[in-house]
Amino acid sequence: MEKLTALTGLVAPLDRANVDTDQIIPKQYLKSIHRAGFGPTLFDDWRYLDPGEPGMDHSQRRINPAFVLNQSRYQGAQILLARDNFGCGSSREHAPWALLDYGFRVIIAPSYADIFFNNCFNNGILPIVLPASIMDRLFRETLATPGYQLSVDLAAQRVTTPSGESFGFEIDEFRKYKLLNGLDDIGLSLQHAEAIKAYEARRRVEAPWLFLGM
Amino acid sequence: MNARTLYDKLWDAHVVRRRDDGSCLLYIDRQLVHEVTSPQAFDGLRLAQREVWRQAANLATADHNVPTTDRSRGIADPVSRVQVETLDNNCAEFGITEFKMGDIRQGIVHVIGPEEGATLPGMTVVCGDSHTSTHGALGALAFGIGTSEVEHALATQCLVQKKSKNMLVSVDGRVGPGVTAKDIVLAIISEIGTAGGTGYAIEFGGEAIHALSVEGRMTVCNMAIEAGARAGMVAVDEQTIEYVRGRPYAPKGDLWELAVSAWRDLHSDADAKFDHIVRLGAASIKPQVTWGTSPEMVVAVDARVPDPAQESDPVKREGMTRALHYMALQAGTPITEIKVDKVFIGSCTNSRIEDLRAAAAVAQGHKKADNVKQVLIVPGSGLVKQQAEQEGLDEIFTAAGFEWREPGCSMCLAMNADRLEPGERCASTSNRNFEGRQGAGGRTHLVSPAMAAAAAVAGHFVDVREWH
Numbered sequence: 001m002e003k004l005t006a007l008t009g010l011v012a013p014l015d016r017a018n019v020d021t022d023q024i025i026p027k028q029y030l031k032s033i034h035r036a037g038f039g040p041t042l043f044d045d046w047r048y049l050d051p052g053e054p055g056m057d058h059s060q061r062r063i064n065p066a067f068v069l070n071q072s073r074y075q076g077a078q079i080l081l082a083r084d085n086f087g088c089g090s091s092r093e094h095a096p097w098a099l100l101d102y103g104f105r106v107i108i109a110p111s112y113a114d115i116f117f118n119n120c121f122n123n124g125i126l127p128i129v130l131p132a133s134i135m136d137r138l139f140r141e142t143l144a145t146p147g148y149q150l151s152v153d154l155a156a157q158r159v160t161t162p163s164g165e166s167f168g169f170e171i172d173e174f175r176k177y178k179l180l181n182g183l184d185d186i187g188l189s190l191q192h193a194e195a196i197k198a199y200e201a202r203r204r205v206e207a208p209w210l211f212l213g214m
Numbered sequence: 215m216n217a218r219t220l221y222d223k224l225w226d227a228h229v230v231r232r233r234d235d236g237s238c239l240l241y242i243d244r245q246l247v248h249e250v251t252s253p254q255a256f257d258g259l260r261l262a263q264r265e266v267w268r269q270a271a272n273l274a275t276a277d278h279n280v281p282t283t284d285r286s287r288g289i290a291d292p293v294s295r296v297q298v299e300t301l302d303n304n305c306a307e308f309g310i311t312e313f314k315m316g317d318i319r320q321g322i323v324h325v326i327g328p329e330e331g332a333t334l335p336g337m338t339v340v341c342g343d344s345h346t347s348t349h350g351a352l353g354a355l356a357f358g359i360g361t362s363e364v365e366h367a368l369a370t371q372c373l374v375q376k377k378s379k380n381m382l383v384s385v386d387g388r389v390g391p392g393v394t395a396k397d398i399v400l401a402i403i404s405e406i407g408t409a410g411g412t413g414y415a416i417e418f419g420g421e422a423i424h425a426l427s428v429e430g431r432m433t434v435c436n437m438a439i440e441a442g443a444r445a446g447m448v449a450v451d452e453q454t455i456e457y458v459r460g461r462p463y464a465p466k467g468d469l470w471e472l473a474v475s476a477w478r479d480l481h482s483d484a485d486a487k488f489d490h491i492v493r494l495g496a497a498s499i500k501p502q503v504t505w506g507t508s509p510e511m512v513v514a515v516d517a518r519v520p521d522p523a524q525e526s527d528p529v530k531r532e533g534m535t536r537a538l539h540y541m542a543l544q545a546g547t548p549i550t551e552i553k554v555d556k557v558f559i560g561s562c563t564n565s566r567i568e569d570l571r572a573a574a575a576v577a578q579g580h581k582k583a584d585n586v587k588q589v590l591i592v593p594g595s596g597l598v599k600q601q602a603e604q605e606g607l608d609e610i611f612t613a614a615g616f617e618w619r620e621p622g623c624s625m626c627l628a629m630n631a632d633r634l635e636p637g638e639r640c641a642s643t644s645n646r647n648f649e650g651r652q653g654a655g656g657r658t659h660l661v662s663p664a665m666a667a668a669a670a671v672a673g674h675f676v677d678v679r680e681w682h
Contacts, residue, residue, distance in 0.1 A: 016532070016533065016536070017529050017530070017533055018408060018409075018508050018533065020508075020646075020648045022627075022646070022648045022649070022650060022651050023648065023649060023650075026650060026654070027627050027628060027629050027651075028629070030250050030251075030278075030629065031250075031279065031291075031293040031294055031296075031297050031629065032293075032297075033253035033254070033257075033296065033297055033300050034253075034254065034257075035254045035257075045649060045650045045654060051636075051654050054293050055293070083529060084409065084529070085408060085409040085412070085442070088408060088409065088442065089344065089439075089646060089648060090343075090344050090627075090646075091251070091342060091343055091344040091346075091358035091359060091360055092250075092251065092360075093251065093254075093342075093360035093361040093362060096360075111409060111412065112412075113409070113412060113442060114378075114412055114413065114442070114443075114444050115344060115358055115359065115360060115439075115444060118359075118360065118363070119360035119362065119363075122360060122362035122363070123362070172235060172237070172376070173235045174233060174235050174237055174374075184362070185362070185366050185374050186258075186262070186264070186365065186366050186369050186370060188374075189239060189366065189369075189370045189372055189374060190369070190370055192230070192231055192239060193370075195230050195231050195239070196230055196239070196241070196267075196370060196371060196372055199230045199241055200241075200268075200371075203241070207336070207473075207476060208469060208472070209334070209465035209469045209470075209472065209473040210243050210334075210336075210337065211270070212270075212463060212465060212469075213270045214269075214270045214271065214272065214273050214311045214332065214463065
């Protein structure tokens, strides 16, 4: 997992609530057995006018000019502004894979669905929570200012606007540590292999039916 | 010890290690694996040269991509075929039990877990699928995870988790005739909203929940995630224990007695404290029909499509307007005047034997309406299919012009060949009415099995309470 410490990047606004993971990456692309390559089909149903299927050359498809990410001013965006309950629905990790593959490293929204939120951290994406009133201002400023950039400092837990205004955000200490260092959970958890074995030994006595063969 | 909720008890029993920041290494008793969210997890294990921690804790099946028509020639779509073959190969390589296509026990992962006794009361159950909450109906802590966590659970038999808050949703009193578990859970989502359960584990309680069969409770817990909660659960009672008794992977003999005595404690203590309590009166719940593109966009069948102009919140108003446009509906239209093109009865929400019986009871002696192009009946597992055929339900369906299919996820999310064409409108017993969920441009209305069967016969939504 690539670490994330600080980032100054172009901002793209996705101004709708309850964006579900079926929209972030539609089901036909979940047939892939790989982690990479989902960027061209991020928001597929909104982004293109023609139906998409796996294996197509997506650069040849008809672009929907009305969709915000297709506007030239947002090309190369690394920070996505979103609304409430972003990432609701399916647990598909293909959603953060697609966002990451497209180029987003930071999402800023008033709230997220739990599973999606968790999945972001496991892929080096920082989902920042800011209150709706601040989100409204960030949306307004982004729309009003071509080339609008935000600076995100994970260590300091701050988002700073071009005018120097700065907002703090909360993040779980352990998740912050993992993002800052690009660590994934498995290696860290396996450091506690003895504790896991001890737990299992105790449970085999307490609740032996949990260890019946499958 | 302090009074604890059911969730507190399940959580406490599975903590391997507590970190200073409050997150825990939580032990996982059972992982269910399917073809869509596991290939990259197995790849990760191979890359890091890691083994599966405890093979016997896992059970796999292919459900999302499998065809529901003739399977004798395998899967026609080469991309789907590769994904299912990848699961077969990974299970063989890593020593995981798999119910393959062609095995009568194959089916939707959330149907076969309880059916086989592979998911039990008191367990922690995970799967790379958000509808894992289904298994909470047995008094288990069950929740959906992403693929990185699938890999983590395979490699360590644990997950790093932070405890959620406790919510009680109590459905008090009894529902009237024709009102089902599906209507109850849609009414709950209507009440608390699609993000109302975010950050919470929901315990469903109250007289109306305990009056449900265990299968009905599965329907309710299945859609906890549609209310934003990763986990939904119901306390163990005698019905739970009778449901589990005798299932293939359930404990037997002395071990059964030992297990049952432990399971009897799987309920919230009388004075347990919940962070949030929601109460609904069961008697006022009517059959529900969604009208929009989020499960919270739902009304009673005798209502009308709501008017965005009446909504004061601008973000919500905009969402409603967009949904009505996508669904091609006019505000003020009576729900019963909405015609459907297709009907889907199936999915991990509503594909168990009782669901099929409810649909057959409505369809018996009727034919599908001429304007309805297709009615798919997709049982949740090979064993559900077999049971339904023994009861003659398949004959009722085929006589009505409905199609009797092989088990799988099918048109709930249209990863196989079963799907809506752009603009088609569907009465569906599944769980999500998101844009494009059942096929690009498709329009989904979520309903109960009885309501779906009635819509298939009438050609439009009808109040199943008035069905003859």
